[in-house]
Each structure stands twice: as C-alpha cells, then as structure tokens.
Amino acid sequence: MLLLNCDLGESFGSWQMGLDSQAMPYIDQANIACGFHAGDPDVMQRTLALAKQHNVAIGAHPAYPDLQGFGRRSLHCSETEIINFLHYQIAALSGMAQCQGLSVSYVKPHGALYNDMMSKPAVWQAVVKAMASYHTPLPLMILASKDAGLYWQYATEHGVKLMFEAFADRRYTAQGKLTPRSQPGAVLHGAEVLAQVKQLLQRGSVITDSGTELPLEADTLCVHGDNPEAIAQLQAIRQLLQP
Template sequence: MTAIDINCDMGESFGNWTMGRDSEVMPYITSANIAGGYHAGDPHVMRETVELAAEHDVGIGVHPGLPDKMGFGRRTMDATPEEVRDYVVYQLGALTAFANRHGASVQHVKPHGAMYSMLSESEAHCRAVMEGMLEVDPDLVYLATDMNIYEVAREYDELDAVFEGYVDLDYNPDRTLIVEKSVGPKDPELVADRVVSIATRGEIEAVDGTTINVPASSICIHGDGSNAVELLETIHDRLDAEGIELASLDELV
C-alpha cells in the first residue's frame, strides 16, 4: 500500500491577531503542527486547535518555536542546547495538557522557523531536543524537514522519525527550499502532481528542472495560502484516483 501523511502548521493566531485558516483546512489533513505559545499561539488558541483536531481525528503535534512572538520565531537567537531543549519540553508539556483534556495525545514534534534552522546547523542542539523528547514521551515522532536532522534522529533506536516534503514551495537542486517573501496562489494540478511524485517515487522536480530525491512520507501544506483549501481538495481527488491512502504519522513509522 502506498500511503502519505498531510501535515499543516496550525494554532498560530494569538490575542486579536488571526493567522491561517485552521477550521477550513483541518478536515483535509492527517497531522496538525500546533504552535506552542512561543513564536505564536496562546492558551485559548491552543485549546481551540486541539479541540478542532480531535473533532476531525487529526494527529496532534507540537510546533515549538523560539520565544519571539514579535519576530514570529524566525529571528536568530543565541541559545544553548540545554535552553532549546527546555523550550521544546515546555511547549510540549503545555500542548500535552490540552490534548489530555480531550482524551487525545501528542503524536509528534516539528520545530519551527529559526529553531529548526538552529537544529539543522548544530548537532548538539539537535540531539538535546531529541533527548528531551525521549524523556517526555518515547513514542513521539520527530517530523524532519531537513535531511541532516533526519539522519541524526535515525541514530536513536528508540526515536521514530518521518521525513517531510513540500509541494507548495519550490526546491533548489541541493534540496533546500525557496521561501517566498510574498505568497500567491499555487497551481492545484502542479501541487497534486508533486504529491503523487513524492508518494510513489520519492522525488520531485527542482526549480532548474532536475529531479531530486525527497524520500518523504509526509507532505506539508501551508494553511495560510490564499487557495490552500483548493489545493487540498485537488490533492485528495488525485490521491483517490491514484489509489494512494492517507495515513497519520504514527501509522507510517
């Protein structure tokens, strides 16, 4: 059976500020990466997002970031491995409490923004976070965007890791992502083609036309995109046509 997970970053609203289209997107995904309150989110949004995920039987994950709401967790911060580990454990603990309230559990961890970059560049920071995860819950899955992080995660026999690919962003030939400053609508058919290519062949076409390996079992869709729901509807139709199943992360490890 060919199967793939669809994940989306969620719960990034806070106070009077709204980010994303969580209620519209949730019915179409299998894993939700919920902000832990540091780069975005607040207790009320966390609760509401967990409720929404539980209602749609979507796997719950924490999307921990650096403590920098003003910079949306995307600014570089000087933090030790132990400090970053504490940031992740703190946010994981908060989301776990809300999940417990709804009879659910936290399935995975996917670091956000500058924290993700820090883990990619520093093995010490990367290992500190993974060891913190294992202490909290050895059944947690690490959702890895970067191959460096993925390879480190695979060194831990007791830690499950899933590599993720992107279909609404372009890749450079070296497998790095091209992050756009302004995001416009994406071509639904092109995005669906990319999902099928990753799911069936583990590859995708880079921006220069070359084919690169993206051995992903999960794909990420940006829920704040202007036509995110249209993309997801098209993806679902294409997966049905190709006989590709949807599965949550814990079913893929």
C-alpha cells in the first residue's frame, strides 16, 4: 500500500505558505522544512505538534541554504559542505522533535537538492555519504525511476536504506525524471492527478509526457497541500488508497 507524504512547515516568520493544518489529517508522512529553504523554529514547533496530533510520521526536508530562492536554485557545493549542511538541518529538526517526544524517521531532500541528487552523481554520492555518517540510521527518500536499481545498489553499499517516491501531480519524462516546472504540462491538475494515482495503484506505472507507459515501483506518493484544490485532491486520493 502506498503511503502519502506531503511537504509541510514551509512558512517563515509572518509569511505563510501551505495549508498544513488542513493537509495533515490525510497524510502518513510529513516532510518538514529545516530552516534552510523555509521554516523557522516557531514553524517547526507548530508543524511537529500537528504531526503528533494526527500521528503522522516525521521526515526531515533539508535543502540548499537558499531562503530567497526557496531552495529551488542549484548551488555549487563541495561534498563536505553538502554533508555538513544535511547533518545540521536533520539534527535541528530531530532535536526539536525530541522536545515533543517525537523522532525523525526518514529524510527527503527538497527542491534543487532533490533534483541534483537524482541527476548529478557527485551530489547523489554526497547525500548518501551524509546519511551513512549521520549518528542515527535514517532512510533516504528518493525519486522512483527506471534506474532505481542503480541507486539502491550504491546506497546499500553504504548501509543506507531507500524509500522510493512517486508524484501524484507531476508529469514524468520518458527517461523517468520529473518534467521541469518550466515546461508546459509539468504540473497536473484536477482529474489528471486522480487518473495518475489510479494508474499507479492499478498498473504500477504512469503515462509520460511523450505518451509512453513508465513502470514505477514506489513506497510512497507525494501530494501537495498548498491550496484549496490540493486539499480536495488529498481527500480524494486518501479515499483511493483505502483498503
């Protein structure tokens, strides 16, 4: 059975983003921003409390240090820098979670870091090394793709467990990557989202931007909860996933 995950805790100060309180009741896993692309100590605390209230698993959602760009711009960072800023962000969320009797159970990189991890070998290797050297073993959430076996092999060699993620509202390329947001049709809406989820559940595949069928083996499904339409979609997807 697919789990539902959602990126949350992305407000900052008086600036509000997302409908976290409305999304949380429908998801299984909350990917919580760690302060480098969004989030701050107050936002982290509130988001963790919401997760605790609804018995939702907590994931760290670290990013490049890029508040102004919301973590959606690639930065040229060394392996050591990537390892250190990942440890820093995961530890920050983990420490705040422990103050509420909670624990972080996985890590999902955000935005450009996630995309670079899936497309640039040096970034992928640095992320895996960061996970392998963190003091507590934590699974790493990555994109489900046709190259999943290669990622799994490298992670396994370093003692890192993987969780494979599919997206409900993103179009895929024939190569098994997410279609860049800059291209038309990259983000799905309405009935398109539900159709993609149904195909994942029934056939274990999606239809790519070129019209081909792409098999995907996924453990979890990413949904977004940053607008009223997304909340309605979350409710509908939750119904589809009911046994």
